[in-house]
Amino acid sequence: MSVVVVRGAVAVVEGPGRVRAGDVAIVDGVVVDSADTADAEIIDATGCVVTPGLVNAHHHLLQTAFRTLPGTRGIPMRDWLPAMAAAYTEAAVDPELTGLAARAGLAEALLCGVTTVADHHLTWPAEADTVGMARAAASAANDLGARLVFVRGAARDDPQTAAASAEAIVSSLVPDRAGGVTADGMLQVAVGPAGVHSDPRETFELLGDVARRHGLRRRTQANEVVDVEIALERYGMRPLDLLEEWGWLAPDVTLAHLCDVTDDEIARVAASGVSATHAPGCDVPMGWGVAPVRRLLDAGVAVGLGTSGGGSNDAGHLLADARLAMQVSALVGPQLPASEILTMATSGSADGLGRPDLGRLTPGAAGDLCVWDVSGVADAGVADPVAGLLWAAPGRRPRTVVVGGRKVVDEGRLVRAEERELVARLFERVGR
Numbered sequence: 346m347s348v349v350v351v352r353g354a355v356a357v358v359e360g361p362g363r364v365r366a367g368d369v370a371i372v373d374g375v376v377v378d379s380a381d382t383a384d385a386e387i388i389d390a391t392g393c394v395v396t397p398g399l400v401n402a403h404h405h406l407l408q409t410a411f412r413t414l415p416g417t418r419g420i421p422m423r424d425w426l427p428a429m430a431a432a433y434t435e436a437a438v439d440p441e442l443t444g445l446a447a448r449a450g451l452a453e454a455l456l457c458g459v460t461t462v463a464d465h466h467l468t469w470p471a472e473a474d475t476v477g478m479a480r481a482a483a484s485a486a487n488d489l490g491a492r493l494v495f496v497r498g499a500a501r502d503d504p505q506t507a508a509a510s511a512e513a514i515v516s517s518l519v520p521d522r523a524g525g526v527t528a529d530g531m532l533q534v535a536v537g538p539a540g541v542h543s544d545p546r547e548t549f550e551l552l553g554d555v556a557r558r559h560g561l562r563r564r565t566q567a568n569e570v571v572d573v574e575i576a577l578e579r580y581g582m583r584p585l586d587l588l589e590e591w592g593w594l595a596p597d598v599t600l601a602h603l604c605d606v607t608d609d610e611i612a613r614v615a616a617s618g619v620s621a622t623h624a625p626g627c628d629v630p631m632g633w634g635v636a637p638v639r640r641l642l643d644a645g646v647a648v649g650l651g652t653s654g655g656g657s658n659d660a661g662h663l664l665a666d667a668r669l670a671m672q673v674s675a676l677v678g679p680q681l682p683a684s685e686i687l688t689m690a691t692s693g694s695a696d697g698l699g700r701p702d703l704g705r706l707t708p709g710a711a712g713d714l715c716v717w718d719v720s721g722v723a724d725a726g727v728a729d730p731v732a733g734l735l736w737a738a739p740g741r742r743p744r745t746v747v748v749g750g751r752k753v754v755d756e757g758r759l760v761r762a763e764e765r766e767l768v769a770r771l772f773e774r775v776g777r
Contacts, residue, residue, distance in 0.1 A: 348372050348385035349712065349750050351395055355719060355730050358396040360705040361688045364731055369395055371712030374529075374750035378708050388745055388752075392720030394730050396687065398460025398713030398748060399663045400694035400704050402622040403564075403601045403651025406464040406482065407443060409450035410436065410775050412655040422571040422631060429656050433468050436775055440474055444481030445771045450661055451491045452767050455753050457662040458715040458743040461492035461695070461703055463651070465564060465601075467500040467539050475510040476517045483518055483532055489761050490753035492531050492713070494698055496564055499548050500539040508551035511536050515559050525561040530702060530711060531749070537564035541587045542575040549591045556597065562699050565593065567600040568610075570633045585610050594619055599697040601651060603641070604633040611637070615644040620697035623689065625673055626666040627653030638670070639678040642685070649694030650686070663690055668735045683732035716745040 351357075351369040358364050370380040408429075411417075417428050436442060447464065454462050464482060469475055479495055486493035497514050499507040515534055519525045525534040536552040538544035549565075556563045566572065567584045576584045585606070588594050596618030603621050606614070614621070623636050641648050650670060652661050660666075667690045674681040695704030702711045719730045723738035734741065746754035753760050 346373060347750055348380050348382065349388065349747065350380065350382050350385045351388045351390050351714065351716065354390035354393050354395040354716070356394050357706060358394065358687065358731060359707050360397070360692055362684065369706055369714060371747070371750040374712045376706055376708055376710045376712050388716065388747070390716050392718060393744065394717045394719050394734060395706070396458075396715050396717065396734070397691045397704050397706050397710070398715055398746065399458045399690050400461040400649065400698070401454060401459045401651055401661065401663045402463050402599070402649035402694035402697050403624050403653055404450065404462050404464050404661060405467065405654025405656065406447045406450040406462065407438065407466060407468055408446075408654030408656040409453070409661070410442060410446040410655070410771055412659040414656070417656060422569065425631070425656070433470075438468050438470055438473070440477035440481040442774055443478040444485050445774050447482040448485040448489065448762070449767050449771045450655070451486055451489050451493070452759055452762060452764060453661045454663075455489060455491055455746055455759065456742055456757070456764075457664060458717070458746060459661070459663050460713040460715075460746065460748045461494065461698075461700075463494040463496060463535070463564070463698060465496040465498050465537060467498040469499070469502055469507070469510065476513050479514045479518060486532065489759070490748050490751060492703070492748065494533040494535055496535045496537050497552075498537050498539060499552065500543045502544075502548065504545065504547040504551050507548055508555055511552055511555045515555070515561070523560050524699065525559055529749070533698065533700070535562040535564055540566040540569070540572050541580075541584045542572045546591050549593055553592055563593065563598045565598070565600060566602050568605045569602045569628070569631070570605060572602075573605050583610070585613065589613070589617070597699070599649070601653070602628060602633065603636045604628050606637065608640070611640055611644045611646070614641070615646045620647040620649065622649045622651045622694070622697060623670055624651045624653045624658070624666070625670045626658035626660070629669070629673060631657050635673045635677045637677050638674055638681060647693060647696045648689050649697040650690040651694070662740065664734065665740055668739060671735055683735040686735060687731070712747060712750040714747050715743040717741065718744045
C-alpha cells in the first residue's frame with residue numbers, strides 16, 4: 346500500500362468553495378479522509394497552498410513545436426490557418442514529431458501545475474500512421490506521469506478516413522474500455538472535428554457514431570470569429586444552429602471558445618447540457634474577443650479552462666491563463682473572482698471531460714495535487730493566499746506536483762525526465 350501525506354499547508358483547496366486547513370492523505374493513488382502515517386511519504390507544505398492538479402481542457406500539443414513562427418502573429422485566422430498548415434507540411438508531421446512535441450508540451454504542463462491535458466490533435470497528413478501518432482502522444486504522457494485525454498480531431502480530413510482512424514485509435518489505446526478511459530484513469534480517448542468552419546456534416550456524424558459506439562466524449566470549437574463568418578457564408582446559419590442540426594448540442598459535448606454568442610444561444614447551450622471551455626490566452630491575441638463566462642455560468646453551463654496551442658498561445662501555463670481570464674472578465678461583465686476561475690481550471694475542466702474523479706481533493710478523487718509556495722516576496726502583503734495564486738506572481742510555478750499519488754515534479758524539477766534533453770530533441774527535429 347502506498348501512502349502519501351501532504352502536511353502543514355496554509356490552505357487546502359478541496360473543491361468549489363471548499364478551502365480548509367489540515368493534511369491531504371492519498372492511499373494507492375486516491376484521496377482519503379485519513380490514513381496511517383507510520384510508513385507514509387510526507388510532503389512538507391509549510392508556507393504553501395495545496396490545490397487539485399490543474400486540468401487543461403483544451404490544448405493542441407503538436408503546436409508546441411511551432412511557437413512564435415514568423416508570419417503567424419497579428420494576422421486574421423483566415424491567413425493564420427494556411428500559415429500553420431504550411432509549417433506542418435514543411436516539418437513532416439509523423440509519430441516522432443507528435444511524440445516529441447507532446448513530450449515537451451506535457452513537461453511544460455506538469456511544471457506549471459497541470460496534471461491532465463486534453464490534446465485536441467487536428468493535423469493528420471495523408472497516409473499518416475494515425476495510430477502511431479496517437480500512441481506517441483500517449484507514450485509521452487505515460488513516461489512523464491501526466492494524464493492525457495487524446496482527442497482524435499479532424500480539420501478538412503476525409504470524413505470516412507477520420508472515422509476509421511478514430512476506430513483504430515480506440516482499439517489500440519483503450520480497447521474494450523467503456524467511456525474510452527483506461528483502468529488507471531491515466532489515458533482517455535475522445536473525438537472532435539475542428540469546427541463547422543473546416544469540417545462538413547458527414548465528419549461530425551461519423552465521428553459522432555464512433556463516440557456513441559464507445560461512449561466517448563465529443564469536443565469541437567465553436568463561435569470564434571472565423572467560425573461564425575464561414576458558417577454564415579457557407580450555410581447561411583450560425584455555428585450553434587448547425588451543431589444543433591447535426592446532433593452536436595448534447596450533454597456529452599464540450600465546445601471551446603464561444604466568444605461570439607447571443608443570449609438566446611447561451612440559453613440553448615445551457616438547455617442542451619453542453620459544457621464549455623474558455624481559452625482567453627488564445628482568444629485575446631487572435632482578436633476574437635472575450636467569451637461571456639459570467640453569462641454562461643449564470644445560465645447553468647459548466648465552464649472549464651484551456652490554453653489552446655502554441656500556434657496562438659505560446660505558453661501552456663494554465664494558471665497564467667486563469668489570471669488572464671479573471672482580469673479580462675471585467676470587459677464583458679462583472680469581474681469573476683479568483684476562486685471561481687480556479688474552479689474552472691480544476692473541477693470545471695474535469696467535468697467537461699466527463700471526469701468527476703479529477704480536479705478535486707475530496708475523498709474518492711484521484712490523488713492529483715499541486716503544492717504552491719506562497720511564502721516569498723511575490724506574496725508579501727497578500728491577505729487571501731488562494732486568491733493570491735492568481736492575482737500575485739504571474740508565471741508562478743508549483744514546488745511539488747503529484748499525479749495519482751506519485752511525485753512527478755519535485756522542487757520545481759521534473760522527476761521522470763531531463764528538461765534540457767526534451768528541449769534539445771525537439772529543436773533538433775524541427776531544425777531550429
